Structure formats: structure tokens, C-alpha cells
Amino acid sequence: MNILILGSGGREHALAWKIAASPLTDKLYCAPGNAGIAQEADCVALDLADHTAVIAFAKEKKIDLVVVGPEAPLCAGIVDDLEAAGIKAFGPSKWAARLEGSKGFTKDLCKANNIPTAAYQRFKGAGAAKDYVRKKGAPIVVKADGLAAGKGVVVAETVKEAEEAIDMMFGGGLGQPAWEIVIEDCLVGEEASFFALCDGETAIALASAQDHKRVGDGDKGPNTGGMGAYSPAPIMTAAMEKRVMDEIVLPTVRALKHAGAPYKGVLFAGLMITDKGPQLIEYNVRFGDPECQVLMLRLMSDLVPALVAARDGQLKNFDLRWYDDAALTVVMAAKGYPGAYGKGSVIEGLDAAAQVEGVEIFHAGTIFDKTRADGKRILANGGRVLNVCARGKSVREAQARAYAAVDRITWPEGFCRRDIGWRAIAHEQAT
Ligand code: AMP
Helix, strand or coil: EEEEEEECCCCHHHHHHHHHHHCCCCCCEECCCCCCHHHHHCCCCCCCCHHHHHHHHHHHHHCCEECCCCCCHHHHCCHHHHHHHCCCEEECCCCCCCHCCCCCHHHHHHHHCCCCCEEEECCCCCHHHHHHHHCCCEEEHHHHHHHCCCCEEEECCCCCHHHHHHHHHHHHCCCCCCCCCCEEECCCCEEEEECCCEEECCCCEEEEEEEECCCCCEEEEECCCEEEEECCCCCCCHHHHHHHHHHHHHHHHHHHCCCCCEEEEEEEEEEEECCCEEEEEEEEEECCCCHHHHHHHHCCCCCCHHHHHHCCCCCCCCCEEEECCCCEEEEEEEEECCCCCCCCEECCCHHHHCCCCCCCECCEEEEEEECCCCCCCCCEECCEEEEEEEEEECCHHHHHHHHHCCCCCCCCCCEEECCCCHHHHHHHHHC
């Protein structure tokens, strides 16, 4: 098969690594890709917002399957456009991608189908929203509808904080004024991410993970896209996974099919495991980044037939095998991230780092140094730059291997958290 991956981050590098290893893959392309992905695929400079250009490329290269990494092209309907042009694509349609694109849509779907989630109301204006907050009290959660790159959620500890968040969101504080916000009860428990592969009709469980959103050790400092992750999440026992499939994922797949917009692709459920059981915090319509990286390390089966089966509606009776090992990834970011950061600093020692047992390094934001004759030197080109990943018999072993590799990388302008996996390691020690 000729396969085209869309995206340029660590998630897409992990997908490229796994897809390139499949005996079914003849030729692999990635648009736009990065310096790490270039080891696995031919990188092509396509603008993902230009669907016509993506379709023209796919036709020219006789692409058999397009795998869409990030949410923006999915919400913009790239799968619909590719399929309309006769090109098979893995990912949800624009309509189904509203599970991530619109919090109000998802909350209403949960309510109509008895899917456990925090009690909520939708608001189009600040006055009624503030009245509701005053009536409910704090803590309370304020969310802007629409994609906000992880910045559209405020967990308010006080009514005043919630009122300020309402004014900020309707006042354009997120770039443009929110057209709608959702206010919901604050859930208490432990968070976990859960992934399922869906074919429009049914779904199979992939694996669970936990990520680290805050920039600093001890979960301090501002939120980021994710500074590290590990899989599996200890809280997601087999019994809990079954509950999540039965109470959350499968009812969602059935509801979308019933609504005439079957969901195909990866469904990423952000969960709060409360003392009443799993509750849905949010859906994403693609693999998490950096969760995908640890999932791909743990997946023993070939990914390509699974993606094709999901696209073709053939997941019933499909089985995926996983390594029992844990996997962990440490994100190395440019100093200053998630605020302003520099680009173009030199990264060395990657080959030596990759020699550490069980280690795989995925690139998230790198380019080749074009000023060098051999063009092989790697430069930082983003906020999150590298994912140093490792497998191990335990999260503790995976963590030790990942940090041993981090310590072989010479990049003075970069930093990482030093405590990725702390919760799972504490759990391992306790049991
Ligand atoms: P989201 O973008 O919806 O994933 O929200 C970002 C983060 O806000 C989540 O990972 C949670 O830590 C937190 N959060 C969102 N909704 C709630 C809620 N209802 N109760 C408690 N925490 C929440």
C-alpha cells in the first residue's frame, strides 16, 4: 500500500514508525513531516488546509490510505473531501469530528444517551452564565465551545474566578469571542486517557494512558500540550476498561450511527475516574500527543490492517495484541515553552541516546540544518521538540531508560520534566 500521513509532530512520527514497519506498506509519505519522520517516510511540503492540494498529491502518488494525525484537518472535513475524491482516509467525518470541535454538541449527546459526564448548561451570553455560576457556587468549570488548542477550559476555584473566565471567553480572550460556553460541575477523582478504534458500527479498546499537562515537576506551572505520558494507566483495570467501553464509548458510537454520521477513527476519551465510576471529561477525535507515542511502543500487532478495518467498517471480530510492558515518554521542549521560545538551536547526541536499551526517540519539532553540507545536523524548530520514549517491564524501568537516554542528549536550550510517571511509580511501589 502507498500511505500518506498528515501532520508534523511526535504523534505522526510514532505513527510513521509503526506504519513503516508494516509488511503491507510499500511507500510511505508524510505531509509536512519533520526531520525525524524523514527517517521513515518521504516528507512533502503540503498545506493541510488546502484540501485540493492534498487530494491532487494523493492521486498523483496513488495513495491507498490517508491517515490524519491532528484534529484541525478532521474538523475542517478533510476526510469527507478525500473520500468524495475516491481516496480512502482514516479518521472521522467533519460532522462526527464535532465530538472534539464542539463541547456543547458532545454534552448534549451524552445527556441524550445517558453517558456519564458532569452536569452542565450551555450559554450564549455572559449574564445568564454568571447567574448560573452564582447559583451553583464553586468550584465550577467554564469551557469555551470550539477548538481552543487546550486553552479553552478554566477550572474555577471561586465564583469570582468563574465570572472572570466567562468575561474573558466572551470578551475575546481566547483570540476571538466565544460564541457559546459550557459551564459544568467540577469532577473529583483521577484522570486517565482511554483510546478506542471505531469503524462506524462498533469499537475495540486500544489502551489507556496518563499524561502530564503542567510544565513543571510536581505538576506545577502553566498547562502545556503535554510534557510526558505513560501507558497503561494503573487506574484503568480490565474491569474499568469494560465499564468505559460499555458506558461511554459504545453508546457514543451507537448514537452517532443512529444520527446518520457513523464515527470512524480513533476516539480518545478524557476521563475522570470518580468514586461513582468513569465520567467523560471530553472527547478528542484523534490519537493524543504524546499518548500515541507510548501506545505505538506497546502495540505488538500490525497497525495498518487495523486502520484499514476501521475505515472499511470491518472491526467486528478484529483483535489487536499488546506487549505487557509499560511504555513512557519524556517530552523535551525548548526553554520558554509554553511561552515564547527560540528556534534553531543545535541538538546533538541523538544517536547515542537511541542506543539505550528499549529506547525509541520520536521527533516533535525538528528540522535539518540546511547550512551544513551533509544536511544531517538536527535543529529545534518548535515548542515541544523531542519525545524520548522507552519500554520496560514496569513504568519505573521505562522511566529509568528514558531518562538515561535524555542524559545522552546535548541540547542546552532544551528542558524536560524529571518526574514523568511519578503517579504510576508510586502505585507500583505501593503494590
Ligand atoms: P479539557 O480541555 O476538556 O480536557 O479540559 C482540560 C482539563 O481541565 C482536564 O484535563 C481536566 O484536568 C480539567 N477539567 C475539565 N473539565 C473538568 C471537570 N468537569 N471537572 C474537573 N476537571 C475538569
